[in-house]
Amino acid sequence: MSTDGPRIALVGSGEYLPAMAPLEASLIGRGRNYVQIPLAAGQESDERFAYWVDLGREQAARLGVTAHTVLARSRADADDPRWARLVAGADLVYLSGGNPFHLASSLRGSRLWSAIVDALGRGVALAGCSAGAMVLGGLIGSLRSPTQHAEPGLGVLPGTSILPHFDRARHWMPTELGAVAGAERTIGIDELTALVGEGTTFRPWGTGRCWVVEGTSTTPISDAIDLPVVIPAT
Template sequence: MNGLIALVGSGEYLPVMEDVDRHLLHSLNLNGRKPRVVCLPTAAGREGDVSVNRWSNMGLAHFQKLGAEVDALRIIDRDSADDPQWESLLENADLIYFSGGDPGYLYQTMNGSRAWSAAQRAWDRGAVYAGCSAGAMILARRMPSFRLAGTTEGFGLVPAAFIVPHFDAIPAVFKPLVLTLKRQLKDGERMIGVDEDTALVGSLNGEWQVMGRSKVHVFTRKGEKVYKSGQSLTLS
């Protein structure tokens, strides 16, 4: 991934994220051309048409308001993820946005698919990756499964063992699992917690900035560091 990456704790397509998404769009060097945005409701694929359509329509309205050309692709299962009709839109996108839902389902649907390969070609040339909740979680090496009280495999594209969204709003019943994740960290590993209405934005070889309403928490075996909105950090 050679463009910006946005790890969003919650709030995709809502007014609270407009400044973050404007920043992402303005980072693109398009010589006056409108940015091409692709919204993917894939993580909600098992929730039915009402949920998929809601996320798609929210993404369309949000990015049209910000002046982009937007497509919401109905990639909701493995068959649609392997449908070649989506490849051109994905590989030519300037920003690809994964909204929230089930991270395990999102990973299983996209991993090894034609859609993921096409998106990778876009990211290799500098397109932005934006992922909210499940869309952020899949970039870590592992993903917590609160339903299964364990972890599952992630893409490992961001240097983090775990990425935990909604960090300031985790229900008390799941706090022990978060503590277990901290204990699993090895030397040199980190867990990133992103609060709601907050994003951690940066690039793999550069600085990251906290944007939005609240904070980002970085855990290692040595302890926790908390970064407020506007502060920068590195993940190298």
């Protein structure tokens, strides 16, 4: 296992909540610039989008750092150079929740995604919660039918699919939840829980558990797991 390389946090739920502040503090370290990207909620109402913006700013205030919000809501917005410039100064980049398919299609090939990849390559931590975690894999599965439908992710973790809210999903659909169709590996992450990686070594963090999903069977990740990580070409 390697601890040399990108720092990535895959979060099952709870972005910007007080319970997750210690994780976010550890990711930003001595940095000051907390860049939040609520693009996954771009198709939601103005009120709901503003909710995510405000929640992120409240968390930054708890951490004593400066919140910088990327207000992109669409693929066209993601090509606005001002958002790429904002990410260029980041000490932590956070992709929050919403619709993973909208997030992936909006970021793919955009100036914003290029800036995020550049930041990752410089050692800036990248966190993704729920939809934000799902898009970092090679395939994005549908939470309601992961074994039936998947679309391409952004490929930071090639061959891997992430299923957030995993403990809740097991109650939603106990007979339907399983490995994502076409993925080499599926990782389930409970709510208020993260799988935190440095290089290729990922370790669970939080109140719940992280899981390897094979077919309809699950195995808890007790200590650490090695996952392939690449910094994608843009």
